[in-house]
Amino acid sequence: MRGGDFLARIERSIEIEAPPSKIWPLLFWDRLPEWFEGIKAAQYTSEDKDCVGATAHVVGETAGVRVEFDVEITEYVENERATWRTTAGNFTAIGLTRLDPTDSHIKLTMTIDYELPYSILGKVIDKLLVSREFEKDFKRDLEKLKGMLEK
Numbered sequence: 001m002r003g004g005d006f007l008a009r010i011e012r013s014i015e016i017e018a019p020p021s022k023i024w025p026l027l028f029w030d031r032l033p034e035w036f037e038g039i040k041a042a043q044y045t046s047e048d049k050d051c052v053g054a055t056a057h058v059v060g061e062t063a064g065v066r067v068e069f070d071v072e073i074t075e076y077v078e079n080e081r082a083t084w085r086t087t088a089g090n091f092t093a094i095g096l097t098r099l100d101p102t103d104s105h106i107k108l109t110m111t112i113d114y115e116l117p118y119s120i121l122g123k124v125i126d127k128l129l130v131s132r133e134f135e136k137d138f139k140r141d142l143e144k145l146k147g148m149l150e151k
Contacts, residue, residue, distance in 0.1 A: 020079035
């Protein structure tokens with residue numbers, strides 16, 4: 001899934017004690033604002049949301065930077081994995097959401113490779129500061145999702 005030299009990668013996993021059928025619906029773009037603080041609003045722009053080719057418009061913020069973008073689902077296996085890519089907006093990204101069974105839980109892994117619209121110096125700063133903040137937010141948000149699902 002990795003792109004060019006300057007793409008930053010954020011990858012986080014968490015084990016959740018819930019069936020995939022309970023976790024999966026909360027991973028749709030329009031449900032992310034319920035638990036993912038970096039996503040402020042998301043709305044599907046396609047009729048379907050659970051298939052390859054589904055599209056959504058997303059507004060978010062991370063490390064004080066507002067992002068607005070459109071996404072397209074590029075791979076979809078219900079209750080198992082989905083990949084997406086940005087098609088328009090103020091940054092470039094590709095992402096993967098995956099559910100894997102473990103002995104007693106489901107392991108949710110979310111990966112995002114992204115590039116914000118910065119100069120070379122800005123990209124270095126991103127790797128040092130923004131990525132670190134984004135990783136911290138990502139961890140907090142996955143813990144929030146786990147809490148919602150396990151209560």
